[in-house]
Structure formats: structure tokens, C-alpha cells
Amino acid sequence: MIESYERLMAFIQKHLPDPFYLEGDQRISPRERMFREVISNILIHREYLNHYPAKLVIESDRVFTENANRPHGYGVITPTNFSPFPKNPVIARFFREIGRADELGSGVRNLFKYYHAFSDAPPELIEGDIFKIVVDVSKIARQVTPQATPQDERIKRILAFCEEPRSREEIQKFTGLKDRKYFRRNILNPLVEKGLLLLTIPEKPNSPNQKYYSKKNNGKIIPHFTPRVTPQATPQAPPQVTPQAGEKIEGLNEELKQLLEIIKINPGIQVKDIPALLANRSLKTIERQLKVLKEKSLIERRGSRKTGGYYLKEN
Structure with a gap:
């Protein structure tokens, strides 16, 4: 839970400017004061028996x-009509x-x-079965005027290349960079941290079978996190199955197609690793x-009972 708090605060700090603000003669961070409360609300007041995934979305x-x-x-909750109510008092006291x-x-x-x-x-602030907080940031959005750079163009090309899942080696070769350490530190890791590239095996970031893919999200920046104490995971949706020549997927519903695609892009995956990639x-x-x-x-299963996994069956 502490890790989730820190990751969400880091996400806000990375993607949301902190406007200049004086309280008396002392400069403070309004971003810190406001979003510390927003993120604490997500973790402290959540109904953990409900499988609805927590969301924090930054738009323009x-x-x-x-x-x-x-x-x-x-x-709607306002300062004049709300009465504080501890929904998870033990967690609130710990925080x-x-x-x-x-x-x-x-x-x-x-x-x-x-x-x-x-x-x-x-x-x-809207209270219901789903608690919603909406913070308008249009004032700072008007102050930000991004300019395109060669690095921006490189990122666009990488994201287009990764509309299909790609390995680290494939992406590095596509960029023409030779130094693996430099590529991972300065290109790949920042794209993953910003949520621009998603992992096919998010719970095992260093898996040798790891691949990366981009996700079109209508201009939204969506973090993917799994609070350690929540009973559900925020899913990383697999790409949709595109039938290839010779594939026998007729008669499969969408859930079976998603599962088939997971196995396709993660050959040898074990059954215990699959739930983290599929929502609910x-x-x-x-x-x-x-x-x-x-x-x-x-599909077919290969290997021992303990270490074996699932593969697409060869025609």
C-alpha cells in the first residue's frame, strides 16, 4: 500500500506541473497538498471487497x-455539507x-x-457506489505549450512499431541503438514509467519472455498499478486477436480469444501467471x-507438472 501511494505520487509529479503558490510569504506546493489527499482517498477509503478497479487518469x-x-x-460533497466518516479506520490510522x-x-x-x-x-467529489473526484487543471494546461523535438519523433515511431508486442531486442534494433544499457535506461524504461509502453507480463518485468506494446487511449495518460493489499489487479488488457492464416479460432468467444492471445505472446506461460493479465x-x-x-x-501443455507451460499447438 505504501508502494502504491509513492508510485501514484511520482506519477502525478511527473505528468502534472506544480504552479507557483504563496501561502503568506511561504511558497508551498499546491500539487502536493491536493493530490496527497486524492491518492490517500483512493487507498484509505476504498471498498476492498468490490472488484471495481481503482483509476487515476490525467487528461489535458x-x-x-x-x-x-x-x-x-x-x-455531491462540498465543504458545507460533508461529515467525515472513517470507512477503513485501521488503514486511516496507519496512514x-x-x-x-x-x-x-x-x-x-x-x-x-x-x-x-x-x-x-x-x-x-461525488459519492456513490463508485466514489469520483474530478479536479479541473485547465489553468495550468493553458500555460503548457509543448514543442516537438527529435526525441518526440523517435517516441512516436517506437509507439507505432509497438502496436504489436515487441521484445526489448526488437525495439532496440528498430531504433538503431547499439548500447543496451543506454537504450534501457534512457528510452525503454521512461516509456514504461510514463505508461506509453505496457508489459505483456507486468508482474514479472524482468522475464526473458517479456514484450512491450503501446496502447491508444485518446490522449489520456493512464497509470497501471496494483495496490499490494487490494483483492483485484488493475488489468493490462492483451491486444485483440487478429486471425492469421491457418488459425482455427472459429466458434471462440471473446474470453477464449483473449486467453489464446495471452498464450500466443507469452509462449510457455504457466497457469498461475495468467490471472494477473486478465481482469476479473x-x-x-x-x-x-x-x-x-x-x-x-x-494449445498444448509442455514440460513437467511443476515447471511446464502452455503453447500454441503447431498445425
Whole structure:
């Protein structure tokens, strides 16, 4: 949970400018004051029995979050109508003790105190079965005027090349760079950290079978994280299956096609590693679907019971 907090704060710091702001004669960080509360809300007040994935999305003119919730009421929350209510008091107390949160209710007050640094419009807090926070950042968006650079053009070419999953070796060869260490540190890792390249095996970033692919998301920057204490994972959706010559995928539903694609881009994958790549699908369901694919002679299992994995079956 601490790691999730730090990764989300780092994501905000990387992608959202921090406007100049004076409180009295002291400069403070409104970005830190506001989004510390937003991220704490995601982790502290989440309904962990609900499988709805937590979201934090940065768009060109707003930042919004969605989080599973056990509502104490319904509707828009304002400083005048809200009453603090501890939904996970043990987690809230732990965050206060380690200095990641203040007293109960401080989040709403800080959001409405510092929002003027980002916009003339106040934030929206909407309580329901899904708790939503929307922070307008149009004021700083107007101040940012990015200019294209050769590095930007290189990134565009890499992302276009990676619309199909590619290995590190394939991407490095495509860029023409010879130094593997330089390529990984200055090209590949930053693209992954920014969420521009996704991992086919996100829970094993150093897997020898790892591949990377880009995802079109309508201009949104979407972080992919899995809070360690949540019962569900934020899924990394596999690319859609594109039938190739000789492939026998007729009669398969979308779930079976997704599973087939996972095996296609991760040859030798073990069944225990598959649930992390598929949203809201239990291990028991995956085992049943693997059996269907085997019966249709689309896949086969190779190797020992302990270390073996699944492969596409050769025609």
C-alpha cells in the first residue's frame, strides 16, 4: 500500500506541473497538498471487497479518479455539507501515523483550499457506489505549450512499431541503438514509467519472455498499478486477436480469444501467471477455458507438472 501511494505520487509529479503558490510569504506546493489527499482517498477509503478497479487518469484539462466505495450517503460533497466518516479506520490510522494523511476530513478542506492554483472551477467529489473526484487543471494546461523535438519523433515511431508486442531486442534494433544499457535506461524504461509502453507480463518485468506494446487511449495518460493489499489487479488488457492464416479460432468467444492471445505472446506461460493479465477472471475459470482450448487442439501443455507451460499447438 505504501508502494502504491509513492508510485501514484511520482506519477502525478511527473505528468502534472506544480504552479507557483504563496501561502503568506511561504511558497508551498499546491500539487502536493491536493493530490496527497486524492491518492490517500483512493487507498484509505476504498471498498476492498468490490472488484471495481481503482483509476487515476490525467487528461489535458482535468484529473479524475474512480474508486469502489461503501457509501455513507449519495450525491455531491462540498465543504458545507460533508461529515467525515472513517470507512477503513485501521488503514486511516496507519496512514496518519506514517505521515501520509492528516486528520479525518482534511482531504475535502485541502482540495477546496488550493484548487485556485489549478483552475477557477472547484473540484467535484461525488459519492456513490463508485466514489469520483474530478479536479479541473485547465489553468495550468493553458500555460503548457509543448514543442516537438527529435526525441518526440523517435517516441512516436517506437509507439507505432509497438502496436504489436515487441521484445526489448526488437525495439532496440528498430531504433538503431547499439548500447543496451543506454537504450534501457534512457528510452525503454521512461516509456514504461510514463505508461506509453505496457508489459505483456507486468508482474514479472524482468522475464526473458517479456514484450512491450503501446496502447491508444485518446490522449489520456493512464497509470497501471496494483495496490499490494487490494483483492483485484488493475488489468493490462492483451491486444485483440487478429486471425492469421491457418488459425482455427472459429466458434471462440471473446474470453477464449483473449486467453489464446495471452498464450500466443507469452509462449510457455504457466497457469498461475495468467490471472494477473486478465481482469476479473478466476483461476478456476481460466483452467476451465484452457481445457476448452486444448480440446479444440489450439494449445498444448509442455514440460513437467511443476515447471511446464502452455503453447500454441503447431498445425
